[in-house]
Amino acid sequence: MKCVYSYEEPITFSILIISFLCYLLPIAIASFAEVGNECPFTYSEGSGKGPKEWGHLNPDWKLCETGKLQSPIDLLTGKLQVQPNLGKLKRDYKPAPALVKNRGHDITVRWKGEAGKININGTDYELLQCHWHSPSEHTFNETRYELELHLVHISAHRGIAVIAIVYKYGRPDPFLTRLFHHIKTINGKEEKHLGMVNPGDIKFGSRKYFRYMGSLTVPPCTEGVVWTVINKVRTASRDQVKALRDAVHDGFEANARPTQPLDGRPVLFYTPRMNSGSF
Numbered sequence: 001m002k003c004v005y006s007y008e009e010p011i012t013f014s015i016l017i018i019s020f021l022c023y024l025l026p027i028a029i030a031s032f033a034e035v036g037n038e039c040p041f042t043y044s045e046g047s048g049k050g051p052k053e054w055g056h057l058n059p060d061w062k063l064c065e066t067g068k069l070q071s072p073i074d075l076l077t078g079k080l081q082v083q084p085n086l087g088k089l090k091r092d093y094k095p096a097p098a099l100v101k102n103r104g105h106d107i108t109v110r111w112k113g114e115a116g117k118i119n120i121n122g123t124d125y126e127l128l129q130c131h132w133h134s135p136s137e138h139t140f141n142e143t144r145y146e147l148e149l150h151l152v153h154i155s156a157h158r159g160i161a162v163i164a165i166v167y168k169y170g171r172p173d174p175f176l177t178r179l180f181h182h183i184k185t186i187n188g189k190e191e192k193h194l195g196m197v198n199p200g201d202i203k204f205g206s207r208k209y210f211r212y213m214g215s216l217t218v219p220p221c222t223e224g225v226v227w228t229v230i231n232k233v234r235t236a237s238r239d240q241v242k243a244l245r246d247a248v249h250d251g252f253e254a255n256a257r258p259t260q261p262l263d264g265r266p267v268l269f270y271t272p273r274m275n276s277g278s279f
Contacts, residue, residue, distance in 0.1 A: 041219050043255050051257050054219050064221035070260035071214030072137035086270040090119040098197035102186045104249045106131045115199050125153035125161040132244050136166045137217050137256045138229050147241050161226040170235025175202050183243045206232035211268040217257045
């Protein structure tokens, strides 16, 4: 689309608008599918819009089929590169106003203020939102668990970093306990204000983590995402997982993309101990 500017319009204003739009682009990508009345993709392979077809549904989604840095992946402990020098994951989260939204394909908590950040290799990534996939998207030695939480962050240079935490059935998760009533009662693409929510209440449970370069796990499957997968299987109750599945639209109850080829990518593993056999 060709943009035509009036000769009276200050050029500096146009530059500011373009810069602002460029800044918003990755935020829109990171929170894809927040607009529109119907999700243009599904997780059902028999629907013609399932994961194997995503790359054909929209020219902007071709990476879903052709990309070489796609997520999720299977984390094979026998093929990891232990890297103690990666260092402890640096988190600096703080309470901020938030809302919970049904995006049709998942349930999302979005912070409306500054909810803090993480730091990876000297770069700060601000927390935007978190959402859930059930069953888990990442697998551990081909084992898939019941739930996976993604914390989505973005840097000043529009880089995306995601922290993933997986869950099995067990004791209720405290963070989901707080949201349980809202998740149970949210309808359609409704959103509800939650007041102040502290992302620090999301427990990791381990300092060990996997690190690799990947992509968003929904279209447009944007690559260059820094993934950090926590090496701890936490627990969530059956009722909590069921509430997340029941809340989404029909066809999205199981909203996990299949694992993607590693294509020679290194998968790094951080542990505070030097014992490479400790996973």
